[in-house]
Amino acid sequence: MSEPNYLHAPLSEVDLRHLLTEIGKKARLASRAMAKASTQQKNTALLQMAMLVRSHASELKVANAKDLAQAAASGNDAAFIDRLTLTDQVIESMAVGLEQIVILQDPIGEITNLKKRPTGIEVSQMRVPLGVIGIIYESRPNVTIDAAALCIKSGNATILRGGSEAIASNTALAKIIQLALEKAGLPADGVQVVPTVDRAAVGLMITMPEYIDVIVPRGGKSLIARLMKDGRVPMIKHLDGICHTYVDDEADITKSITVCDNAKTQRYSPCNAMESLLVHVKVAAKFLPPLCKIYQDKGVELRVCRKTKGILAAAGFEGMSKLVDAVEEDWRTEYLAPILSIKVVDSLDDAITHINTYGSQHTDAIMTENSSHAQQFMREVDSASVMHNASTRFADGFEYGLGAEIGISNDKLHARGPVGLEGLTSLKYLVKGDGSIRV
């Protein structure tokens, strides 16, 4: 395998536009062949990718070492370097991930909703690829493989734009992907990595609806907000996860403690971790002290309303170091850290109103043994995932059985919540007649 090339320096505006237009045209052309590819061809490409990732592990690590040296020289922190590093373990998990996508059912070509109409025509819908998917992501090079694999399986062409810090790793991975596509009889241009460190490439990608059908941004809130501001291409995007658990007056206290502990502390950084806890006033005195004891032991800072403060004071938490008065801003904050806001509410209606006002329409849960309370909550809370007696941490493509996840969507149009292969597809109408005409 020859060493992959990419452009080290920023380009002139004209050259960059030319580069991206060429990539766009090639992707559009390749998307026709990708859409026609058989399940076997797509699976062959994925298995070849798995094989090549393993057999080229040392070349990948050499390319990755360049990125790591550059990143260290630029003074990036340890967490950043960690996300950027391709260890043997990361490489093996990319290969295993590919093999898992092979097993998933091919969504393309499925025909549903067949109806015979009074005019004699037969109308149905066929699942088809979206066309060209643009993926914009940050430093993890394994996204290059994961995202490309999901797009290949769903019959789409892909343009990948990873962080410029991972350019050597990503172009090396692209080389492998393109080799695998060719071995499966598919066009190498079915997956392209934008081969430049020039950050202006992102700004162009999001304004090329003629070449890119949908952008999937995978990254932090500030990246997404920036893309939303300037984007002309539709996006499947995830902004933030201000997830709530509401503990109802008819909640089982023991279950609720277990679930609220898990929702907050199992991991702090994922978007589906609980950030705000609402407790019905009738159970607050019984429920909050034992739960807050657990949080205290795990070092979770609590930002609480006045009623919560009173209850905790009465229970002897007065001197707790990590106990803070909540301010308005806390109700709209995604901490992604060992911090939790807590509010006592007077009713289920108040809880629902609070969530619909301050939440981010991501994932919200109710703890209750009363099924009509649960039903009201599930129906009226306007979020992508609503849960009953379960930890918000379940909001995830794998947990939902989607097999894999290209991202999570906060939007209501197209895909909502965790987005699997089906979210990368669309439906077209098929009409079959026998010389049928409209009268």
Added chain:
Amino acid sequence: MSEPNYLHAPLSEVDLRHLLTEIGKKARLASRAMAKASTQQKNTALLQMAMLVRSHASELKVANAKDLAQAAASGNDAAFIDRLTLTDQVIESMAVGLEQIVILQDPIGEITNLKKRPTGIEVSQMRVPLGVIGIIYESRPNVTIDAAALCIKSGNATILRGGSEAIASNTALAKIIQLALEKAGLPADGVQVVPTVDRAAVGLMITMPEYIDVIVPRGGKSLIARLMKDGRVPMIKHLDGICHTYVDDEADITKSITVCDNAKTQRYSPCNAMESLLVHVKVAAKFLPPLCKIYQDKGVELRVCRKTKGILAAAGFEGMSKLVDAVEEDWRTEYLAPILSIKVVDSLDDAITHINTYGSQHTDAIMTENSSHAQQFMREVDSASVMHNASTRFADGFEYGLGAEIGISNDKLHARGPVGLEGLTSLKYLVKGDGSIRV
């Protein structure tokens, strides 16, 4: 019923923004109640609307007369005045349309895809409203009733912005809609008409994603293109319909003549009328002369490729007055008129490539008795509707059995093709556990 009010003169930018912000806030609030409404409440509102439209026919015509007088004074043409006029027949058909929407199944609350996961949680999806729908349309006031009714039935709040020429008619209709909502115990703000002739209101609506979840523009290509340029709110939009029929080498000639006649001449102005005819070279000499005789008799102008011209010359069409050499631009033109472009192609593959290159991804048909040719065409033509042995004129919500249609979408994300009630909804995930935690 008191006379409805609206603003005759353009507003200052500050006042207009204030007006639309207030409308947006009220719509957002009302959307919660609309989402919770029972099927019975929604149907009551629709039946009340039908009753009130009929019983207030004379008031509606008085309001409409104001618009008509203004439109005539402004020198609008007869076709424009015709679209604007509320006759007894138009009023009755609005009422009948409402009764038809009552009969449609309520999509909201339906639960699908229930799965029990290995972790013990049950995952399913519930159909929910989108929230607030903005409808931007031109002079026909009956759209006010049709669009409001579909949004009510699908549990959404609606902000309607019709043509400023129909402002008196639309505010009178809005009054009726709001009265009907109140009679059904629903908030009057569930449907609001923007009460100003100021055209800048449209520019604000399409940049208020905090209040409007989706915009449905119903109007000509130039309106849509302008909205796309500046819009920040997702749109369910229809651009153009450059619809093709491809007559294959294995087509039944008699069926093909009947269907191609219907697709072009049954009506000239709809977006699903055929604009471009592709004919396999093997059948062109046999097929084109009899069909073109029909077109000639109906006064259809033909813009043809060189091969077509040769075939028609040989068949004695030489002196036909409406026979023109096609230029490149013809292949990308939506005539919406008695004009048709015709091209002879060498193969099915060439036909597919031509359609995917010059078409508008709206509706394209193949005439063939060979089912594998049909399958290839249906799969590879990248359009919202693909048809086999049927007239493109069937591409329509009513013909497809959707019951009613809010619009037709050229997009691939969310809804594609004719959009019925389901296109105004989304799915949310429901997760049910029993104190379930993620490990």
